[in-house]
Amino acid sequence: MRTRAAAAAVLLAACGPGEDGAAPRTVAVARADTLVAQQDGEIGMAADVAVDERGDVYVLDYMLHQVLVVPAGGGAPRVIGRRGSGPGELSGPVAVAAAADSVRVADRGNGRVQVFTRQGTLARTLPVPERFMGSGSAFTAAGGLAFPTLGVRDDALARVVALNGGEGAALGRTVGRSGAAMDFAAMKREIAGGRVPAEMRNHARAVPSMDGGAWLVLLAEPAVERYGADLRRRWRVALRAPEIEAVRARFFRLNREMGSPSAFVPLSYVADAAEGGGRLWLLLDGGDEGPATLLSVDAAGGTPVRLEVRGVTGARQVAVDAPRGRLYLALASAELVSVALPADLASAPSAPRR
Secondary structure, three states, X not given: OOOOOOOOOOOOOOOOOOOOOOOOXXXXXXXXXXXXOHHHOXXXXXXXXXXXXXXXXXXXXXXXXXXXXXXXXXXXXXXXXXXXXXXXXXXXXXXXXXXXXOEEEXXXXXXXXXXXXXXXXXXXXXXXXXXXXXXXXXXXXXXXXXXXXXXXXXXXOEEEEXXXXXXXXXXXXXXXXXXXXXXXXXXXXXXXXXXXXXXXXXXXXXXXXXXXXXXXXXOOOOEEEEEOOOXXXXXXXXXXXXXXXXXXXXXXXXXXXXXXXXXXXXXXXXXXXEEEOOEEEEEEOOOOOOOEEEEEEOOOOOXXXXXXXXXXXXXXXXXXXXXXOEEEEEEOOOOEEEEEOOHHHHOOOOOOOO
């Protein structure tokens, strides 16, 4: 049974300066509609969320090995795929994309991309190397894949590839010692001195753009880089928010407290990222404490906007439907909620910075 939970909407805005790394202005939204509730039992563990041009929402489920389709106009959700290795079956899927006439799923456990019709019929299957389909992989508008390298035997932080072979375009550059064996004692000394080891700074997420370019989210810096349709870097913006400072403080505290010389708590400021309305939406990694918080960056690389969704905690994935002014969050509690965007955040972005 689908339920709706709503509270009065409240918008609060305070302007901030526009330079790189400046404090963002904040918009607080106190309204969330529950589209799939925990008691419905329809979501196991969401791995990705997408929305198509009709407003249908696609929840990729890593645990249930399926795609849950939530219709925009109401009605019962339906399912695409099921667990298995045969045609149309999925095993540990990691990414989903919905286009006008198809639904693509990165079926990592079976080493392939499966293309379905919107009705759920399998249209074709493409074999894909497993390394193209790790956590954080995403489909490009042309049907290729963008995937993080983690700096392992690669001097790029992420790559964008077509599915016809080849390494494709490189995004970002690794920070020293990316391919070397880890010196755990040296890493512990760096953390004790208040520095993030290079081995932990090579984590990034590429978000393909509808214009053929990409955004590169540096998960441990924290910063965002924008790449044009030629996949050359246009600009870089540092990120600031109270949640980012809290994650950094927690990272140093927990790692200093750990007794094992080879055990580390990872550093990641961003839980998920998606493009919508020409803007990048970063779901900050605040754990299960406090409200879900996002930073929205426009195509010009101006000061980000901080969106605080009050009453919603444990957000793990995000998708944005800018034409309809909606934002969708998949929660750790196996729920899907919808949030109405302020009008200025759903509108067209300003001209890109040169």
